[in-house]
Amino acid sequence: MVDYDETIVKLKNGEDLNESELMTLCCDGCVEDELDGDSGIWTQGVSTIIDVDGQLYRIDWSRGLKLSIRNEFYHQPYKVKKVEKVVTKTVTEYVEIK
Numbered sequence: 001m002v003d004y005d006e007t008i009v010k011l012k013n014g015e016d017l018n019e020s021e022l023m024t025l026c027c028d029g030c031v032e033d034e035l036d037g038d039s040g041i042w043t044q045g046v047s048t049i050i051d052v053d054g055q056l057y058r059i060d061w062s063r064g065l066k067l068s069i070r071n072e073f074y075h076q077p078y079k080v081k082k083v084e085k086v087v088t089k090t091v092t093e094y095v096e097i098k
Contacts, residue, residue, distance in 0.1 A: 004028060007021040007024055011025070011057065011077060017076060025048075026046075026050070026061065030050045030051050030052060031050055032049040032051040032056060033048075033049040034046060035047040035049070042065055042069050043062040043063060044063045044065055045060070045061075045062060046060070046061055047059070047061075055079060056080050057077040058077060058078055058080045059075070061074070
């Protein structure tokens with residue numbers, strides 16, 4: 001079983017985390033946001049943003065979409081900052097002429 005506090009210490013020290021430690025961070029209460037990415041037949045890309053003492057980290061991983069497919073953690077967390085943008089979107093519609 002993975003110790004959460006030890007995992008946080010390793011994260012703050014810049015040490016590599018194993019798959020169990022990464023999974024613990026992605027499923028814990030420190031999750032700030034979760035962004036769903038592209039979805040395939042077997043997996044979907046996910047980016048989990050976690051908040052550790054006011055510092056944000058991003059963990060990119062793959063969620064298994066079938067019961068037989070495991071979640072996969074290939075990448076280490078990296079620090080990020082939150083940037084909010086206002087976006088204006090133009091939508092084109094084609095309306096029948098009467």
